Amino acid sequence: MKRESHFLLRGGRRRGSPSRSCKFSSDGFSSAEMESLGSICEALLPPLSLQSLPLNNTSHRSPDHIRVFWQSSASHFSLPHQVVEILVERALIEALILIRVILWMLATRLGTLLLCGSLCITQTWPFINNFSNISLNKREKIVQKWLKHRFLTPIRLVFLYIKVLCVWIFFSRVDENGENPAWKAIGYEVSAEEKNASNFEKERPLDKGMVEAIFETNSSLPISLSHNGLKVVKDDKLNVLRVKCDAVIVGSGCGGGVAAAVLAKSGLKVLVLEKGNYFTAMDYSSLEGPSMDELYESGGTLASVDGNVAILAGSTVGGGSAINWSASIRTPEYVLKEWAEHHGLSLFGSSGYLAAMDLVCERIGVTDKCSMEGLQNQALRKGCKNLGLQVDYVPRNSSEHHHCGFCNFGCRQGDKQGTQTTWLVDAVDHGAVILTGCKAERFVLQNNEGGKCKRKKKCLGVMAKSFSSNIKWRIQIEAKVTISAAGALLTPPLMISSGLSNKNIGKNLHLHPVLMTWGYFPDSVSDLHGKCYEGGIITSVHKVLSEDSKVRAIVETPALGPGAFSSLFPWVSGLDFKETMLKYSRIVHFITIIKDKGSGEVRKEGRVRHDLDEVDRENLKAGLKQALRILIGAGAVEVGTHRSDGQRIKCNGTSEKDVEEFLESVYVAGGPLSLEEKWTFYGSAHQMGSCRMGMSEKEGAVDENGQSWEAEGLFVCDASLLPTAVGVNPMITIQSTAYCIAKRIMESFPRE
Template sequence: MRRESSCHPLLRGGRGERKYRHGFSEGEMKSLGSICEVVLPSLPLEALRTQTRSKPLSSFWSSSASRFPIPHEVAETLAKRGLIEALILVRVILWLLSTRLGTLLLCGSLCLSGKWPFLNNFSNIPLHQREKVLQCWLQHRFLTPIRLAFAYIKVLCHFVYFSWVDENGDNPAWKAIGYEVPADDGTPSNDSDTRPLQKGIIETICESDSTLQQSLAEKGLHVTLDSRSNTLRVKCDVVIVGSGSGGGVAAAALSSAGHKVVVIEKGNYFTAKDYSSLEGPSMDQMYETGGILASVDSRILLLAGSTVGGGSAVNWSASIKTPPEVLSEWSESHGLSFFSSPEYLSAMESVCKRIGVTENCTEEGFQNQVLRRGCQNLGLKVDYVPRNSSGNHYCGSCGYGCPRGEKQGTQLTWLVDAVDHGAVIVTGCKAERFMLEGKKTGSDRKKKCLGLMAKALSSRITMKLEFEAKVTVSAGGALLTPPLMISSGLKNKNIGRNLHLHPVLMAWGYFPDNFSEFKGKVYEGGIITSVHKVQSSSDSKSNTRAIIETPFLGPASFASLFPWQSGLDFKQRMLNYSRTAHLITIIRDNASGQVTSEGRISYKLNAIDRENMKAGLKQALRILIAAGATEVGTHRSDGQRMKCNGISEKEVEKFLDNVYPAEGALSPGKYWNIYCSAHQMGSCRMGVNEKEGAVDENGQSWEAEGLFVCDGSVLPTAVGVNPMITIQSTAYCISRRIAQFLTAEQISKVH
């Protein structure tokens, strides 16, 4: 941690310092510890397939995930972050495994013993027998609830084990697997002790009931306290929920137009000097649900930023303009001429200029070298990816916040512009509902928005917060805007529906250290600098079936997603971490999901999406093979993989014929996949009328006057590429229209 502050949350620190209040019983914890031991066991050194046996390597090999505090951290994470159904399912199964009869039911004859009492509970079954039990669960077609529970435990166990750090910010397994936290040279590009948003920021974690009112008043806001209802009332022109790509742009545009703007953000404010590049603490404090947000059926894991700057603070820098064919589709098929207008095209140019987008890349990291060389060897086109950073930006930690301050998220650009024009940003503050009142019969909209109610997340602030505003802007993103609108009483059928996720599956290829053609490690260098588009042979209007890019995978994320076959196999795979390149297949999904309430997301691919995903996965594997990987595979639950040395083209095609995107762990199929998503769009889409969308072409709710949506949820469909530029450009246009709305309101009051 670079910056010390008594009231500031740390991005560096040991997990083991927590007090464990997860509520699991002693019997459940014994069962959980026994599963953790199987997932990552202590192994004899003679099983180590290497001649070089260093002290870190021997320590990792003999270490087990059953050791304190890993099982307790798994339990605490599940209790704190997991869906209630998942928590109940896991606890029921752990309880059953703590009993002999329950173990017999779930494990069959593998729990039998030749000695009294002849029937073991799970924790008393020998390790090699327990491994057979888990392997059976993994492959069983119909034990899907047990399989799902195992998947939850496996993911959390591996994530906790490889992200846990001691008081020195170190994990004993990292040296063995070839991982080092990127060096902290203490020289961010913005080498100033001042915080860029300091003059406009109010951090509720530093406030109390006795100080908050004065802090708000000092920022130029009109504040009154209603002691009877214990409510602090704040007046402003515009209140914005969220500070990411939508909210940041809106704050800059509306404050520069002369309006008093308040941005509320439930996350905390960090600067380049705060970023530690530690996977566990960074995910915990900068991502929604600590980075382990899953759909209700656990089919897909979703990454969404939850900090000042939102997704723009933790994304991977890719800054791709909206494809022309997508703009044409939105304009023609959806009747939204807005997207084909000179106004929108000009907005993209303005956005790219403000956040410093460049198409140059002076040096690519290991994974992007692999992607580029594989494409070149196959004669495939590969493009450089524009980024909102300099051409020599070589940071591999931007997913935890760029420690050099080179990536130009909203916290370094638009929000700086906003506070320079008097905007106020309140962190650690969560919106609860919009304040709506009915309008006279005959009005275009039946309701009017007067502002919003919110609460501070600090335990030292008990007051309710009421923000009264002429205009209210929801910019919480496609996962949080719909629940806020629904909880406020809005009924438009499009709210929460039409959710697009750009679902992702991964392929991997192993390149040993002695493969000198590609230098570096998997976690080094710009995260996304190359992209390949998988083309369709048809004459369809849009012939891109998928795009292939490279992901950001710290050791804990890598371990969580990588297939588990046995303890020995998994530890051996982790030793290859630093030289295992991953390629992600991203599809522009035709299917859509739904957000019904906060944290409750349902989603399923359709047949077209699965075929496009299949085409992308196969292409990704071909690229890895062509680049020279000694072994390739997918993340399918059976650990699908193939050795590449000396194989024929016929053998390659036979392997590829068996590659397909399996369903989730709850599906009855023999194999399953965990999908990922970092792009959420469309859940409050823009439409030409209230039947087609939740908001109109100006971003205003069809139901409530003065309530606007300004984030990725307004996009009509999936974009098909990294959506940051699309979201910011859309927000740029909507913000200008909000300014016009405010001017019209002011004129009408004068007359």
């Protein structure tokens, strides 16, 4: 039965999906805490006098829109209440407690004196003001001191949380018409082409095998599963719905989608379990805030425990392949050699793996051509050309004419080939079933007596729960083969919560840490055309090489809507921040990505840790400096980094000596909790290695076939099994590895 599908085409919410809309309540915060929060928000984005409004480079925009933006404040529009809702829903508990303690202290005179110093003192009774009663000008100075203070790092972290959420909501929220009042002032728009329904995809190609929990009830779910060829048994006493299949796969992204196709084609009855919802090209809206809410893990607000790393991961049918930036780069030869020789994993030195990469690239339509590039990639290509540096086209899983800059919100043109339009279509065409809106809780394990392989446990399937309030069943999926393809952030917690104890589970987490540089290219002085959010997201790449020609870092371009841009760009004052946002559409960003040798861990869901080693820091520094040189070479009038002090330099009229001194001042600072006066935080869109392959249980969590060293019949088929970081976008690597593992599972499957 075909289901009606509605996404946020006009700022609404898909019918039946869990509500993430703001309740406009304080969620337990006291009125005093809310007053403190509102005062911080106002200091971040204050109402400014029109006399301070810069008039240059904004002549093509409506003066009325600019004036409204200039005089608006982040303390208006119930924005602080929306900040609180996200904090309560998504923040780590210790972070939430810290934020509330700081806000409570700022609501008292003594607490304000301790945290703000002499700036809260007045000459009239009561002589000490609480934070909200301090003048706006002094509040801004206090926030600036917090950012620099070496020994007030907890307040620095609180400020970072509030700043990120405050500006994110301000620049990404939309009304019922899908509009934001600040967009016209900053030169941003979601084009009519992006808003209109796709001409490429009028049908929902996965409907024939799709069971969506948001549309089901306690009584209809068993019927829907049965109609799709699954054996279903109801245990009313235990409130358990038992579903039987040959293979169950947790996750539908790059690993799970490929595995589902391979196993279903071999004749196995496959059930794919996905906690996210199903969307097609005509469902996507390209609206930043609503899209992040629906398509990303934690709505795009996930960060490491110490606040050092902002993490992006997909949470929808298709996983990361539905929202990635299209880059489809084969596993580098030196990485394959390292995995085969140093780690002893013959798979990666085999002709079978190379053939798998060919097959994967063909199936998802990879092309290395690009007929037209957007502003950011134009700048990268021009800067490299002017400096005599090599720049290459990036292969993409889309056509050479694909010019969509909104693919990180799902490709509305239907051109990008994620697993939801390729491998999963193959799977459902061969009888696979996809159950959405349901989350795996644990694997079902029992002692392994008389098993074929020497493993202590045997996996019998997975226990899951539905997010729908209309479904009360606990769902037990019984299968001969269980595959975890939940990604490097969720597979380890799932395995640990199931009782597995291999020391490698959750360890060795690599994130491809990213730092950014930026350059401003005014329309009036640059021959580069377009806006920063237009065109293919990544179409060009420059490799930063060492003296012995080894890759130290790569320089590419990111997707940054106004919400993400404002969240990541350093705040130094309210005036500076609003001036920067007026330049938004012509500010080009480059990302520096490294193959991190340092690593982290994730043992519990949402609690990610990661540390860089000194080599990582030096490689990031080399990449940052090269990126700045390229921006200057492309003709930027001003360039900078994302360091907390707003590190930047104006290029016009600046001597080469001053530029070189600026470049030498660039370094990789610590995170917000470091004792450094100047700090930064990183980004990550690639997570790998947290259940790595190894030739023994001492070296890895799974063997070369992807099977757990502890549980027979339990396999891992996602980025978590990669031995190290890849150094490039890992999509092709994940899919090729998944293909090889799925073929091995198929060949060894116990057939009756």
